[in-house]
Amino acid sequence: MDAQTFLNKLDRIPDLPTLPSIVTKVNNLLQDPDTSIKKLGDTIETDQAMVAKILRLVNSTFYGFISKIRNIPHAIIILGFNNVRNALVSVSIIKVFSEKNVFEGFEIKNFWRHSVAVAVTSKYLSEQSRLDSPDDCFVAGLLHDIGKLVLSLYFTEHFVLVWKSLKEDKQSFYEAEKKFLPVDHAQIGGHLAKKWQFPVSLIDSITYHHAIRKSVSNLNQLLIVHTANTIVNNYKGDLEMRPDFSMLDPEAKRIMSVQLETVSDWFPDVAAEIEEACEFFLKEE
Ligand SMILES: [Fe+2]
Ligand SMILES: [Fe+2]
Numbered sequence: 001m002d003a004q005t006f007l008n009k010l011d012r013i014p015d016l017p018t019l020p021s022i023v024t025k026v027n028n029l030l031q032d033p034d035t036s037i038k039k040l041g042d043t044i045e046t047d048q049a050m051v052a053k054i055l056r057l058v059n060s061t062f063y064g065f066i067s068k069i070r071n072i073p074h075a076i077i078i079l080g081f082n083n084v085r086n087a088l089v090s091v092s093i094i095k096v097f098s099e100k101n102v103f104e105g106f107e108i109k110n111f112w113r114h115s116v117a118v119a120v121t122s123k124y125l126s127e128q129s130r131l132d133s134p135d136d137c138f139v140a141g142l143l144h145d146i147g148k149l150v151l152s153l154y155f156t157e158h159f160v161l162v163w164k165s166l167k168e169d170k171q172s173f174y175e176a177e178k179k180f181l182p183v184d185h186a187q188i189g190g191h192l193a194k195k196w197q198f199p200v201s202l203i204d205s206i207t208y209h210h211a212i213r214k215s216v217s218n219l220n221q222l223l224i225v226h227t228a229n230t231i232v233n234n235y236k237g238d239l240e241m242r243p244d245f246s247m248l249d250p251e252a253k254r255i256m257s258v259q260l261e262t263v264s265d266w267f268p269d270v271a272a273e274i275e276e277a278c279e280f281f282l283k284e285e
Helices: 003-011 021-031 037-045 048-058 072-079 081-098 108-129 134-143 146-154 156-169 173-180 185-195 200-207 219-234 250-255 257-261 263-282
Strands: none
Touching: 003 185, 021 037, 021 081, 037 048, 037 072, 037 081, 048 072, 048 081, 072 081, 081 108, 081 134, 081 146, 081 263, 108 134, 108 146, 108 219, 108 257, 108 263, 134 200, 134 219, 146 156, 146 185, 156 173, 173 185, 185 200, 200 219, 219 250, 250 257, 257 263
């Protein structure tokens, strides 16, 4: 099967996860420069369960706002249109996928733990380096590996082969999947993000997080997610680990040299934030 056939097959999956209609509505509203705070607020407030979750997220300690955000219009004023959309996407995405059954060997909790860890670390890197919007980076981190989930749900046979081979040969997922698939999880995730009409920068950050492409619409965001992923994988389960950044893209090393040099000083604090964020996102409802 070639790459195009594979993606066509993906497009024809009837129960491919769709985002809640409110996300699409909000995305459309944000494309119109005349959208008012009231209009956006009213739209989000039609879904009260969503409102409660967004407010819980933006008031959570790891989200980093001191002042209490009381309602959606207040959130829009304090955080801005785009960041409210980001909060909406963040709370929707895990829910949508958690409702599906996955291949039993693949632990979905661990998948989301990794995604949340990369999201929080991406946010931190962007705050410190001031290279991109922390909120955009959070969402890009949260979604970077979404293609793996798509594979496990809809291409289970391929996924099992990749999974076995990565356990047996001690390779990374990215290396193992090349043997069995015409496209990698990053491309699959990017394809889905495009279908969901996400911003181009987000699509690019997902698509190229392993194979950096310099010509993307927002290279800084891509490099932040790539770096956060590498940091998180380095510290997997052991904060005492001496990090190895030999696989990191040279440009990422250059623009985040300060953060990389001091990583063992700050990562334990970020790890604590990751725990809080996991509490928030992964707790059963
Ligand atoms: Fe990945
Ligand atoms: Fe990853």
